[in-house]
Amino acid sequence: MSSHATKMLLLFFVWYASICLTSGMSDEYSIRNIGLDKFTFEKEVFHLFQMWKKETQRECQTLEEEVHIFHVFKSNLKYIREKNAERKSPGDYSLDLNKFSDMSYEEFSKIYLHETEEPMIESNSSRIVLNDIACPTAPSSFDWRTEGAQIKFMFMDTCWAFSATRAMEGINKIVSGQLLALSEQQLISCDQKCTGCKGGGWYAYAFQYVINNNGIASEKDYPCTADNSVCNNALAQKKSATIDGYKYWYHNPVSESSLRCLVFKQPVSVSLFASRDFQSYNGGIFRGNDCSGIG
Template identity: 55%
Template sequence: MSSLVNKLGFLFLVWYSLVCLAFSLPDEYPISNLDLDKFTSEKEVFQLLQMWKTETKRDYQTLKEEAQGFEIFKANLKIIREKNAKRKSLYDYRLGLNKFSDMSYEEFSKIYLHGMKQYITEGKKGHVEFNSGSCPNAPSSLDWRQSGTVTYVKDRGSCGSCWAFSASGAIEGITQIVTQCLPSLSEQQLVSCDGCSGGCSGGFHTNGFQYVIDNGGIATERDYPYAANDSTCNITLAKKTFATIDGYYWVTSLSEDSLFCAAVNQPISVALYAGPEFMTYQGGIYDGANDCSSMDPCYINHCVLIVGYGPWGTGQDYWIVKNSWGTSWGLDGYILSKRNSGNDYGVCNINCYGAYPTKNSTSTTHLQLDSSM
């Protein structure tokens, strides 16, 4: 107890000194551009926390809460510096401060990550494995964002709905490929109406596909807006279907060639294990070495969307992966994940549960999209 009191007293003194300096500090703090190695003393790290609070709009209600946040922030900063100091090349991944930097991984996991195996369902009608692992004419690099096939990076907030964002992103992609129209679709409809998943408590992308098939389509984000909660399904809004799909395919599990050939044709929903360094990823090619080296085969806790791939010069191949934690995380909301890792499971089990929706060219959207979508 006395150590906490001493810490609170120290923080008060530092806070007071920072208040005196506040008017000399700039209004905006580009935290991602700072040399974090310059913040070494207790006082300097606390000053960095104040800068981070301004940028992320984080507000503590009590000095005790701030003291606890400071201790976690300091520990995360130490991990970031130690990992970045070990980088050996330009494409080695690096960590950085983001909006989660005052959260322990355990706290972060309870809010943002969920084990999802209980939501995996197989054997339903129309579910066929994609067995071709050969696509010799595939381009050496591909980015579906460049062809207008990917919507903006979304932020799902504290709702555990990554599975819904992964599913909607894949449906948005195939809709644009077939119809030349890119809608922003309703994740909230999946969260509230897909009875086979757990809403904000977790789910699985293929269950989202099946719901859209059974419902005869999915509404736009504008018609059924995101609320980041487990609200009851709004049947009236759920009937405002815009985009439709005809079925979906599983990618052959543990086959990176099959996942690659699938990604040549459209964005692919995948699941993986997101560990502590995934939480603080900032750039470079993530190899998951410190997060997943002892992970159980095909254990997953997060759904994302593969939107392309490429080689880093003559170096390492990678996937371009869209996340749902907003643009302040990673590379403006994306992560480059190592491809051709030599592991059948892929980096952090990304090769285990790939899937994608199908849409016939004769199957059209139900409504005409206007310019405000």
């Protein structure tokens, strides 16, 4: 972009910002309850951008920074609209604006996505078998949250630990009748095959760690510190739950009905290829049209 064009764009921001200051934005509006297709012209998109900044508490330090993220915001908005227009049914996944809408996919990937080597899985689960006819009464849909399963927000690069603890909490609830929050921090700090909250990990390794450790502590006994702190061996010996096996699939065709059977029996951990759509994912069934094959 030429310096003259840059100056003109900065002047536009200054001019439109003055309009926003005089007209204001109603507090009753939210980017979550308005149709994105209503904002088509440049000024309307910029108004939506201002609403998004207010709702996400995004602050720009310089006018140049605001120009940059506005361009990225517009690009993401265009992509969201195009992908949502491709939906063929109400159940298909949809995209929406969120706190990552000021980031390009390259920026998002660099911060939040990391490639990790495929784990070398130990043979420990020959007893677990999937069978298409093992669950003739399995419903077409099932939500473990209605049975007391919990959803937790995770911090950076710890999805593997949170996924593992949620699965173990679910099976522990089924077996013992008690829903007990287990320690993600123990996995992050003590599982040496994973890289804590800096480079990611695999839930399969987390399961194996719990087996080798003969159990895992509760979140109360080994609380979350959201960092790569050194393993506290004393706390790690406070066993609140145990598992004796797990099953892992990789590039192994598993029928949808047999997988539904297993999910009906207990919560499971899954990994998905985090394509660009996941940056703006809002809800619905992800079809995996651009999946890399990792599962």
